[in-house]
Amino acid sequence: MWRPRVLRTANFRLALSYAAVFSLSVFLLGVIVFFGVRSSLEQQLRGQVEAELRQLMVDYRDDGLEELRHDIRERIEANPARRLYYAMQSPDGRVVFDRLPSIPTPDGWHRVRAPSRGDRDADIPVLLQALTLDGGYKLAVAADLAPLQDAERAILRAFGWAFLFTLLAGAIGGLWIGQRFLSQVDAITRVADRIGQGDVKDRLPFRGTGDDLDQLAAVINRMLDRIQRLLESVQQVSTSIAHDLRTPLGHLRQTLEAMRQETGSPERMDALREEALQQLDATLETFTALLRIAEVESGSRKGGFERLCLSEVLENLVEAYRPVAEDHGQRLTASICPKLFIQGDRSLLAQLFANLVENALRHSGRGSAIHLGLEAGADGGFTVTVSDTGPGIPSTEYENVFKPFYRLDKSRTGKGSGLGMSLVAAIAGLHTLSITLEDNAPGLKVRLQGHSTPHPPPAAG
Incomplete structure (x- = not known):
C-alpha cells in the first residue's frame, strides 16, 4: 500500500513512538490522579458524615428520640440549600425528613439514590451511613456525591484532552521532523548524484548542527577528499608516466633506427645495443618502482611483519654506504642507539x-x-634522522617531493625517475612512521618517528 515518504522515515516513526510512550504516561498519570482525587474527596465526605452522625448520637443518648428529631429539624431549617441528607425510619417503615425510599440494611455505608432537593423528578447519588436505634428505629445521614462526580468528570476531561493533544502534537512533530529529515536526505542525494556523474569536487551539505546527518556528511566528505586526492594523484602519475617515458622511448627508437641503418663496424653495433639495453633498463626500473609503491600502499606486505632490530638494519646500511661516500669525496657518520x-x-x-x-x-x-642517527625516546618512541650539509631544498617544496615523479630539476634531464621519495613515504606509512623534512642549515634533514617494541627476553641457558 502506498504511503507518503515522510510516513516511512525512521524519524517520523521514532517521533510517533515517543508520542505514544508519552501519551501512555499521560494516561497512567490521569488514572493515578483520578483515583487519588476520588479517594480523597470520598474520604472527606465520609468524615463529614461520620462527624455529623456522632454528634446526633450524642444528643440521642443524652435526651432521647424526641431531642434527636428536634436537632435534625434545626439542621435542616438552618441550611436548607447546602446541607447533608437526614432520614429517620420508624419501625413501621415510614421515613421522615428527607425523602428516601427506605434506609438500607445492614448498618454501615451505602451508595443509594435520593430525590434531588431542587428537582423533585430527579434522583441524585448519595453516600449514606445507616445506624439502627433502640425500638426498631433507624437513622441515616448522607452526603451528595455530585461534587465528587463533577471532579471526576473534570479530571477525565482534562486528561482526555491532554492525551489527544499529546498524540496530535507527536504526529505533527513527527511529520515536521520527518520532512526536515527528507529535505536533508534529498540534498545529500542530489549532491551524491552529481558526484556519481563525475563532479568529485562537490561535497555533501553541512549545516553545523552536529546531528547524525552532519557527522555522516563530515565522514563522507573526508572520504571524498581522499578520493579526490587519489584521483588527482592518478592523473598526475599518468601524466608523469607519459612524459617520463616519452623521452627514453624516443631515445630508444632513435637508437634502434641507428642500428637498422648502421652498416659499419661490429663495435658500433655493440655500442648501440648496449645503449638500447640501458634505455630499456631505465624504463623497466620506472615500472618496477611503480609496482613496488602499489604493493606497499596496498598493505599486503603487512602480513609478513616480524620483530626485528632496527639498530642492526641501520648499522648494516652504514657499513655498505660508507665506502660509496668516501669514493665520492663525502663523509658518512652515524650515531645509532x-x-x-x-x-x-x-x-x-x-x-x-x-x-x-x-x-x-x-x-x-x-x-x-x-x-x-637513531635515538630512543623515554615513552617507547624512537627517531631516525638522515641529514646532509648540501644545498638542501626550499621549504615550499617539502610536501611536493613525496609526490610520484616529482623532481626539483624541472628540465628532468638528470638521472632518476622521481619515485624514490614516493616509495619512502609509502613504506613509512605502512610502518606507521611519521616523516617530516627540516632545514639542517645547511642542507636537509629527514626525520622519521615511530614506536619501538620491548626488548626480547634473554634466552634461558
Missing part, C-alpha cells in the same frame, strides 16, 4: 633508509657530510 626493536618488514625498511642515504649522497655534492 643499540638494540632497538620494532615490528616491520626488514627488506622494506632497508630500502626506505637506503633511498634516503642515496638521495643525500647524490644531491649534497662533494665535500658534504651525511649523518644517520
